Amino acid sequence: MPSSVPISVxxxxxxxxxxxxxxxxxxxFLRGELGLTGTHVGCEHGVCGACTVLMDGQAVRSxxxxxxxxxxxxxxxxxxxxxxxxxLHPLQTAFRDAHGLQCGFCTPGILMTMVPFLEQNPHPTxxxxxxxxxxxxxxCTGYANIVRAVMLAAERARGGPGDAQSIExxxxxxxxxxx
Amino acid sequence: xxxxxxxxxxxxxxxxxxLTGHALFVDDVRLDGMxxxxxxxxxxxxxxxxxxxxxxxxxxxxxVAVYTAADLGDYWRPGPLLVPPPPIEGxxxxxxxxxxxxxxRLRHAGEPIAxxxxxxxxxxxxxxxxxxxxxxxxxxxxxxxxALGPDAPIIHPQLGTNLAAHVVQRHGDYEAAKQGAAVVxxxxxxxxxxxxxxxxxxxxxxRWDAQAQEMTIWDTTQAPIPIRNGxxxxxxxxxSQVRVVAPFVGGGFGPKIMMFYPExxxxxxxxxxxGRPVKWTEDRQENFYATTQERGQVHDAEMAxxxxxxxxxxxDSFFHDTxxxxxxxxxxxxxSQCTLLGPYDVPNYEAEFRAVFTNRITVTxxxxxxxxxxxxxxxxxxxxAARELGLSAAEIRRRNYIVQDDFPHDHKILxxxxxxxxxxxxxxxxxxxxxxxxxxxxxxPAEKAAAAAxxxxxxxxxxxxxxxxxxxPYEGARVTVExxxxxxxxxxxxTQGQGHYTAFAQIVAEALDVDVASVxxxxxxxxxxxxxxxxxxxxxxxxxxxxxxxxxxxxxxKVIEVSARVLNVNEGEIELSNGTARVRSAPERSITLxxxxxxxxxxxxxxxxxxxPGLECTAYFGPDRGSTASGVHAVVxxxxxxxxxxxxxRYVVVHDCGKLINPMLVEGQVQGGVAQGIGxxxxxxxxxxxxxxxxxxxxxDYLLPTSMxxxxxxxxxRETPAPMNTLGLKGVxxxxxxxxxxxxxxxxxxxxxxxxxxVTEIPLSPNQLFELLRKAPRRAANPNxxxxxxx
Numbered sequence: 001m002p003s004s005v006p007i008s009v010x011x012x013x014x015x016x017x018x019x020x021x022x023x024x025x026x027x028x029f030l031r032g033e034l035g036l037t038g039t040h041v042g043c044e045h046g047v048c049g050a051c052t053v054l055m056d057g058q059a060v061r062s063x064x065x066x067x068x069x070x071x072x073x074x075x076x077x078x079x080x081x082x083x084x085x086x087x088l089h090p091l092q093t094a095f096r097d098a099h100g101l102q103c104g105f106c107t108p109g110i111l112m113t114m115v116p117f118l119e120q121n122p123h124p125t126x127x128x129x130x131x132x133x134x135x136x137x138x139x140c141t142g143y144a145n146i147v148r149a150v151m152l153a154a155e156r157a158r159g160g161p162g163d164a165q166s167i168e169x170x171x172x173x174x175x176x177x178x179x
Numbered sequence: 180x181x182x183x184x185x186x187x188x189x190x191x192x193x194x195x196x197x198l199t200g201h202a203l204f205v206d207d208v209r210l211d212g213m214x215x216x217x218x219x220x221x222x223x224x225x226x227x228x229x230x231x232x233x234x235x236x237x238x239x240x241x242x243v244a245v246y247t248a249a250d251l252g253d254y255w256r257p258g259p260l261l262v263p264p265p266p267i268e269g270x271x272x273x274x275x276x277x278x279x280x281x282x283x284r285l286r287h288a289g290e291p292i293a294x295x296x297x298x299x300x301x302x303x304x305x306x307x308x309x310x311x312x313x314x315x316x317x318x319x320x321x322x323x324x325x326a327l328g329p330d331a332p333i334i335h336p337q338l339g340t341n342l343a344a345h346v347v348q349r350h351g352d353y354e355a356a357k358q359g360a361a362v363v364x365x366x367x368x369x370x371x372x373x374x375x376x377x378x379x380x381x382x383x384x385x386r387w388d389a390q391a392q393e394m395t396i397w398d399t400t401q402a403p404i405p406i407r408n409g410x411x412x413x414x415x416x417x418x419s420q421v422r423v424v425a426p427f428v429g430g431g432f433g434p435k436i437m438m439f440y441p442e443x444x445x446x447x448x449x450x451x452x453x454g455r456p457v458k459w460t461e462d463r464q465e466n467f468y469a470t471t472q473e474r475g476q477v478h479d480a481e482m483a484x485x486x487x488x489x490x491x492x493x494x495d496s497f498f499h500d501t502x503x504x505x506x507x508x509x510x511x512x513x514x515s516q517c518t519l520l521g522p523y524d525v526p527n528y529e530a531e532f533r534a535v536f537t538n539r540i541t542v543t544x545x546x547x548x549x550x551x552x553x554x555x556x557x558x559x560x561x562x563x564a565a566r567e568l569g570l571s572a573a574e575i576r577r578r579n580y581i582v583q584d585d586f587p588h589d590h591k592i593l594x595x596x597x598x599x600x601x602x603x604x605x606x607x608x609x610x611x612x613x614x615x616x617x618x619x620x621x622x623x624p625a626e627k628a629a630a631a632a633x634x635x636x637x638x639x640x641x642x643x644x645x646x647x648x649x650x651x652p653y654e655g656a657r658v659t660v661e662x663x664x665x666x667x668x669x670x671x672x673x674t675q676g677q678g679h680y681t682a683f684a685q686i687v688a689e690a691l692d693v694d695v696a697s698v699x700x701x702x703x704x705x706x707x708x709x710x711x712x713x714x715x716x717x718x719x720x721x722x723x724x725x726x727x728x729x730x731x732x733x734x735x736x737k738v739i740e741v742s743a744r745v746l747n748v749n750e751g752e753i754e755l756s757n758g759t760a761r762v763r764s765a766p767e768r769s770i771t772l773x774x775x776x777x778x779x780x781x782x783x784x785x786x787x788x789x790x791x792p793g794l795e796c797t798a799y800f801g802p803d804r805g806s807t808a809s810g811v812h813a814v815v816x817x818x819x820x821x822x823x824x825x826x827x828x829r830y831v832v833v834h835d836c837g838k839l840i841n842p843m844l845v846e847g848q849v850q851g852g853v854a855q856g857i858g859x860x861x862x863x864x865x866x867x868x869x870x871x872x873x874x875x876x877x878x879x880d881y882l883l884p885t886s887m888x889x890x891x892x893x894x895x896x897r898e899t900p901a902p903m904n905t906l907g908l909k910g911v912x913x914x915x916x917x918x919x920x921x922x923x924x925x926x927x928x929x930x931x932x933x934x935x936x937x938v939t940e941i942p943l944s945p946n947q948l949f950e951l952l953r954k955a956p957r958r959a960a961n962p963n964x965x966x967x968x969x970x
Contacts, residue, residue, distance in 0.1 A: 023301070037207035038200015040429070042378040043463040047878035050378055078200035085195035092198040096190050099843050102851060103676025104197030105204065105379040105429025130886045137878070139378050139430050140676045141847060142854030142915075143886040 007071040011036065012080040020067045026060075027051045029067035030077060038078040038108050042137070049136035052109035053077045059113045078108035081115070091115060091153045100149030102140030110136045114150050124154055184685040185906070188843035189695050193427075193680040202427040205382035205397045206460045213384075214243055216446060216459035217303035219293040219310050220468060221285040224319040224538035224871025225332060228283050228312070231293055236309035241302035244453065245310070246294045246445070248282040254448055255279055259409065261438045261543075262508035264344065265597045271345040275335040277504040277541060279441045285314060286334055286503035287540050288872055289468025291441045296449055296457065319538040319871035323477055323498040326535045334503065334536045343501045344509055344534035348516060350591035351527030353483070356492035360483035364563040368478040369940040370552045370920070372500070372865040373858070374470075375545045376883055377675075379429020380461035381470060383442050385450035394421045396447050399428050401436035402713025404671045407705040409438055410447055418709075425703035431675035432855070433545040434471040436715050438506065442469075467876035472865060473511060473545035475500030475537075476552045482560040488568050488575045492527030495519060495556060499534040499549075502541040509534065511542060511549035513595045514647070518917075519553030520590050520600070522607040522643050522809050523579040528592070538871035544715065546855055550646060550917045555941055558642040558921035562928070563937075571969050572641050572925060573615055580607040580643075594805070595716070596650040602807040605835065606899045607643060610811045613895050614641060614833040618813035624969055626815075636820060637828070638930025641813040644918040648808050648836070648910025649721030649903070653801030655710045656726040658687055658734045660794035664758055664773030666691060666698045668730075670723045671711020673703035677912065678844040682720055683727045685840055686906070690731035691738070692755040693772065710799070717808070717910025720840060722800055725904040729798035737794055741779050742770055806901035808909040810834030812853075812922045818930040823949035825927060827857065827890045835897040837909035845911050846894055852915015854889040860920040862888070864942040933958050 004019040011034060018033055025044075030036045030053065039062060042050035046064040053062045054076040081089035088096070091111055101107045110133060117132045118124070124132070129150045130143070138146060196202040219231075233245040248255050257276040264272035281292050293310055297303035320326045320334060326341040334341055357363060384397040394416060400406050400423070407423040414421070428435065437443075442459050450457040461469060478497040484490055499512040516530045565575040581588050583606050590600040619626065623639050630637045659667040668687050674680065684698035701707045702723075711723070735755065742760035743750040746768055754763045761769030770778070772794065780792040813831040818824070832849050839845050862882045866874040875881045892915075900907025920941035927938055927948070936955035940947070 021301070028300075031207070032209070035209060036200075037204075037209075040204070040379070041206070042380070042429075043878045045463065045877060045879060048378055048463075078198075082199045085199055085201065088195060088198060092195075095198055096194040099191070099847050101194060101197055101676075102678070102847055103377070103379070103430045104194070104202060104427065105377070105676075107197055108200050111198070134885045134887045137378060137883050137885065139376055139432070139855070139883065140851045142850035142852075142889050142892070144850050144889070144891040145847060147886065147891075 005068050007068055009070050009073055009075055011075045012077060022066065022068050024067045025063055026065040026067050026070050027062035030062060036077050036079055040105050040108055042106065047137065048106065049113060050106050050109040052112045052136070054112055054116060057116060059116055078111055081111060090156060091118065094153035094156065095149040098145050098149035098152050100141065100145045106136060106138045110138065110146060118150070118154055122154060122157060126151060182689045184689045184695050185840055187841065189681060189685055189841055191678055191681040192684055192696060192700070197427065204379060204427050204429055205384055205399050208384040208397045208458060210386055210456035213456040213458055214296050214298065214453065215300040215303050216457060217295050217300060217307055218291045219307050219312060221281065221288055221290040221292055223285050223314055223316050224288045225317040225334065226285040226314040227317060228281055228285050228292065228314050230313045232311040233293060236295060236306040239302065239306045239309055241298040242295060242306045243298065244296045246280070247292065248280040251279060254413070255282070258439050258506050260508060261506050262510050264509055265513060265593050267346055267348060267593055269347060271342065272509070273338045273340065273343050275338060275504050275536065276506040277441065279444045287538055289540060294445055296453065321537055321539065321867055321869050321871045323475065323500050323535050323537065326537055327533065334538060341536045342533060343505045343536050346509065346512070347531045348592040349529040351492065353492040353494045353527040353529040356527040357483040359485065360491050361486035362564055362567045363481060363483045364560055364567060365481035366559065366563065366939055368480060368556050368559060370474055370476045370555060371942060372472050372474045373545070373863040373942060374467060374472055374865055374881060375432040375434045377430025377432055377435070380463060380466045381435065381440065381442070382458070382460040383446040384456065384458035385447040386456040387451040387454065389454060392420055394447060394451065396421065396423045398423055398425055398443060399435055400425050401431045401673045401675060401715060403673050403703050403705050404711045405438060405713060406443065413444065414447060414451065422706045425673035428673060428675040431714065433548060433715065434543060435675065436713055437471060437543055463878060464876055467873060467881070468540060471541045471543040473542050474551065475542070476515060478552065478556045480556045480560055482564055484564045488564060488570050488578050490523060490525050490579050493525050493560065494529045496531040499532050500537050500539065500542060501534045502537060502539045504541045505534065506541065507543040510595045511544055514549030515553040517553070517592060517594050517600045517647065518550040518645065519557045521554060521557050522581055522605060522645050524581045539867055546852070547913050547917050548716070550913065551859065551920060554644045554918045555921045558918065559924060559939065562925050573611065573620065576611060576643055577608060581605065594647055596805060598804045601804060602645065603804065603901055603903050604899050605645070605807055605809050606897065607809060610809065610833045610835060610897050611643065614811040614813040614831050617831045617833065617893055617895060618815060618829060623815070636818045636930045638816050638818065638926040638928070639814070640922040640926030640929060641811060642918045642922040642925060643811050645807050645809040646717060646910065646914050646917060647805045648717035649802060649908065650716050650718055650805035651801050652712060653799050654712065654723035654726045655708065655797060655799040656723060656730045657708060657795065657797040658727065658730040660734060660772045660776040662773050662777045664697065664771055666693055668698060668700045668727055669707040670702050670727065671708040672714045672719055672723050674714065677719060677848065678841065679719055682840045682844060683724060686724055686727045687731040690728060690735050691772065693758045697758065717912035721806060721904060721908045721910050722802065724840065724908055725800035725906060726798055728906055729800055730796050733796035733798055734794055737796060738772060738775060742775055745770055745775065745778055800904065802903045804903065806837060806903045806909040808834065808836045808911060808914060810914055812918045814922050814926050816923065816926040816930055818927060820931060820952060823945045823952060825861065825948070829893065830890045831893045832915065833895045833897065834911065834914050835899050836911040836914065837901040838898055838907035839896060840908070842896065845896070848911045849894055849915040850892050852913060853892050853919060854884050856916035856919025857889055858884045859916060860923040860941055861943055864944065
């Protein structure tokens with residue numbers, strides 16, 4: 001059996017000491033060892049971004065990091081964002097209000113990419129948001145509502161009206177026909 | 180019934196669980212003692228399998244078992260034919276369905292050969308390298324036409340041919356009609372393969388509880404009930420002993436409905452055999468090789484039009500690539516054949532196809548399911564005819580729409596549900612005019628000229644499509660008012676992000692006048708609901724939604740009946756309001772639905788003859804035929820002729836899916852569909868070489884559209900209610916992606932009108948467009964860009 005390496009990590013504020021194989025991916029460590037299955041695995045080659053977590057405050061792809069590389073690090077996963085389903089993080093609330101998710105599989109990775117982005121850039125333009133999520137693949141939404149959700153969260157953080165419709169209204173004409 | 184809840188953009192009940200990471204996906208299932216699976220897969224597209232030596236793998240520490248086809252005994256058998264061939268006169272159909280593990284022949288790269296079961300996935304994958312596969316490569320069949328040639332290697336020797344099916348459908352007399360034509364256009368069109376590429380790969384986990392004699396299977400399937408029924412039969416169990424759970428599923432798009440994937444058959448069997456829970460999760464590379472694909476077709480098509488541009492008839496003959504096996508029957512090519520007709524009145528149609536076995540991965544429906552191909556062919560033929568006649572793209576369509584007093588419209592051929600292709604309703608021309616207005620059609624020549632003055636090339640396109648949706652056979656739902664006042668809704672289909680937990684809740688909330696958030700919907704768990712088919716063909720909201728409505732209306736009747744008794748008034752005096760039943764003339768006399776649910780199930784005297792306890796009803800909905808959604812896509816693209824890069828500047832979708840349950844969800848479906856359509860048209864092509872090897876099986880090589888590639892779609896809804904169901908619903912799941920290739924092709928040609936070239940293939944790519952332009956003779960440039968036929 002491959003030899004094991006001791007590591008100590010802090011994940012979502014809790015400390016863990018574990019013996020892991022040197023080849024164990026951080027994504028598999030979080031999901032398999034710690035049971036934090038909110039971090040999703042979509043491609044295991046660093047393209048889709050579904051497995052994004054924060055390592056010492058920076059967004060990283062946990063499928064491209066070995067668990068041993070996280071030794072001593074402070075990690076945050078999607079589970080850290082909300083105290084409960086009734087007390088969502090403002091970004092999570094914005095995603096719900098703007099319909100920024102469909103199947104929701106890519107969503108944890110997008111949230112964990114956008115949390116530090118918004119901290120660093122609280123007044124983003126739409127183009128900046130598009131660029132910031134361009135490394136995260138979403139197959140369901142076509143991205144428009146993800147962008148809208150991030151803009152909405154930023155607007156609310158600034159004390160804006162915070163109405164989902166206030167972000168670039170689509171102006172949907174609606175006609176009914178008798179038949 | 181636009182109402183308090185139905186027709187409103189209600190935010191989703193399921194979102195909090197997904198956003199917090201609490202939602203269960205199949206790969207999240209973790210059970211004590213769970214074993215993990217990896218598969219040895221064929222490196223060859225076509226080979227004789229001589230032997231498989233697994234002895235070294237069995238010696239590896241942590242490996243629990245290794246199985247090959249020989250180890251499966253009687254359990255080894257080809258999968259069922261999921262959809263039998265339709266009853267079309269003269270049809271030829273040759274059945275060859277996939278097997279759990281290859282026995283003596285390998286028919287596509289990625290076909291499973293051996294299954295390793297180990298204490299961890301890491302060990303299981305280590306052991307793959309220990310297994311020696313002795314295979315003798317054969318020439319592979321990759322080309323559709325060559326597959327039917329006299330020298331082609333035969334993929335299924337027992338059939339003696341690579342022909343999987345031959346189908347001719349016709350109405351009218353095309354040849355006679357053609358005699359009167361002013362213009363006849365004909366071309367060959369290619370449509371090639373793409374991947375469904377959900378971000379969640381497939382997964383199956385299984386636990387056999389020997390004490391309870393119960394099997395639980397977690398499966399990323401779109402059709403949990405058929406999977407349960409089939410696996411129960413294979414495993415020798417009663418259906419009631421098998422529970423299939425399709426929990427949250429990370430995108431479906433078609434290929435997550437199959438019967439059966441080899442892994443679905445094997446994982447439960449191993450769990451039972453070893454008495455330990457077992458899980459297999461597909462990795463991304465496997466998803467490219469082991470999950471079904473779609474879209475390979477080659478069409479030879481011809482259209483005859485009169486001098487006014489009215490269609491006299493269409494003839495289409497195509498080859499359809501079914502891949503190595505044909506478990507899904509003819510759903511995809513029949514959809515192509517039928518959907519080609521679009522929203523147009525085509526008095527004479529002669530349509531023929533040959534489905535062909537190739538050494539490529541098996542084909543089953545992918546979002547759109549053959550419809551794209553038909554729409555591409557038809558819309559391209561209209562564009563060609565319009566050009567010959569000097570008509571604009573808009574005008575030739577306007578002249579050919581089925582008119583509104585011609586519904587139901589019978590195309591006199593059979594659709595995928597074996598019912599006549601009859602459009603229930605539609606109103607096409609206003610959708611076109613709306614799309615033209617939204618895209619800025621009339622002002623576009625000036626816009627194009629202004630851009631040209633800056634050295635930029637713009638092109639515009641507009642196309643139409645229909646989408647047969649909401650087909651049978653049926654779905655069901657059970658609605659229960661719980662004593663705590665919450666309402667529970669259970670249905671049998673699976674959900675993959677469409678928002679069923681909310682849309683169905685809205686329908687039930689409307690019927691019972693309760694808050695949407697107080698309605699808990701459960702889908703995809705056979706323990707919760709025993710009957711149904713699955714999520715496909717844009718049918719979930721239409722068919723299961725109608726069943727939810729029917730069940731809720733029955734509960735409503737019961738609420739009225741019981742509350743009238745409790746409140747001692749006539750039933751006509753009762754009204755429902757915000758979770759209570761009350762007396763219309765004296766609203767202070769009321770009872771909550773929760774209390775009523777308890778009163779409906781007392782410990783004494785609950786059930787009088789002919790009545791049932793509780794506030795619970797089950798209902799089913801089975802439409803005779805599907806309902807036909809429709810729409811128009813219009814785009815403006817910008818193209819750089821030197822680099823062949825193209826960009827969507829504006830994207831308009833005007834669509835008609837009947838009554839909207841939740842406009843926000845519908846818009847999400849359309850926007851996401853357009854993103855997949857753009858991928859299909861411009862980014863995504865599964866590249867096979869002549870040996871049947873897939874050359875781009877990773878997300879680094881197979882490009883999905885990103886946030887930089889997909890425009891914010893401008894949408895308008897039209898609502899022509901479906902007469903087929905009470906709520907007037909039509910499906911919308913595939914509308915966004917069906918006509919994208921066609922509209923993109925037209926817009927490219929418009930932007931590059933000084934090049935003598937035609938787009939007759941999808942997917943395109945910047946590389947391929949570059950090649951087309953490089954070979955294209957230059958026409959004399961129009962001195963006044965923007966003055967082409969345009970009205």
